[in-house]
Amino acid sequence: MIKTLVVEDDPMVAELNKQYLEKIEGFQLTNAVSSAEDAIEFLEQNRVDLLLLDVYMPGINGIDLLRQIRQQNKDIDVILITAASQIDQIQNSLRLGIIDYLIKPFEYERFCEALNQYKNSRSTFLQKDKISQQELDILLQRTKEPPISHKSTKVLPKGLTRNTLKTIQQSILSYAPAHFSTSEIAESTNVSRVSVRKYLKFLKEINYLEEHLVYGVGRPIYQYRLNEHNQSVLSPYL
Incomplete structure (x- = not known):
């Protein structure tokens, strides 16, 4: 705590x-x-x-x-x-x-965003000895952008926002390279599971995440993992 x-x-x-x-x-x-x-x-x-x-x-x-x-x-x-x-x-x-x-x-949303970003950053620093430049840029709330004359920002699907996407991405990085579930991301970001599911679906569609269906007792559960070879695909959306 x-x-x-x-x-x-x-x-x-x-x-x-x-x-x-x-x-x-x-x-x-x-x-x-x-x-x-x-x-x-x-x-x-x-x-x-x-x-x-x-x-x-x-x-x-x-x-x-x-x-x-x-x-x-x-x-x-x-x-x-x-x-x-x-x-x-x-x-x-x-x-x-x-x-x-x-x-x-x-607003509460801004307060929540500030604390969740801090929590995710702190978790990353506590769990890892080293991080990549891209991970550090995200933790410092910075994204690499090409020169203005060549800048190309992609539009997110309807209903998704950049701030929430950044919060969820920070949580994902804190799990890397391990698998995680929708519930775990929702719990760590204080974003509803319904909303988290939409973001994870989007990240899977652009190949930022790998998706696996895990069978056990009861209903099968979707597990996700960061695609470490395709992290740059998200940059135009941030």
């Missing part, structure tokens, strides 16, 4: 963040505090993997807390959740190593 600390001085926003977090599998809320000072005290006594951090708070602000965490070399990842949208502040936050930046007000 990914131990998560919410640092937010607005009680309503803090409660909303907690409710959202509880919906996403793989995360455990360790505490919710209303100031950076309380966060510092909690971090001194408890292990935390992820900080959901506000910026504007009485006393020490979120950026200063983030800077202090980095100076102390604490192994804590940070997602900023704030109304602050100034470019210079966003740039400073990125330089301090945040993994995502959510501007209030935001």
Whole structure:
């Protein structure tokens, strides 16, 4: 479980963040505090993997807390959740190593996407000693594109979106080279099985995935595996 600390001085926003977090599998809320000072005290006594951090708070602000965490070399990842949208502040936050930046007000889907991308990236780093350049580009939310004059982006089938496709692809990469099922991808991404099935069908049709029918007790189950020799086929869709 990914131990998560919410640092937010607005009680309503803090409660909303907690409710959202509880919906996403793989995360455990360790505490919710209303100031950076309380966060510092909690971090001194408890292990935390992820900080959901506000910026504007009485006393020490979120950026200063983030800077202090980095100076102390604490192994804590940070997602900023704030109304602050100034470019210079966003740039400073990125330089301090945040993994995502959510501007209030935001929808649950964006919150869910941020946490699932983090969970999938973290899982990949924990499970593998080495990864390919393409895997790293995806984890950093980057895709290789040809020069603009030659750029050719393909249209996804109706009902599919690039953001969800990227989330599902990250989950697939965390399983590679092992087989996985629709249920496993749905569980790790918090996307419905019906939707996941559509994406896996599309990925199989473009030969990004290999599909196998496994017979056992009860109904046969479709298992999938990454086609490691044909990964580039997905790039035009991302």
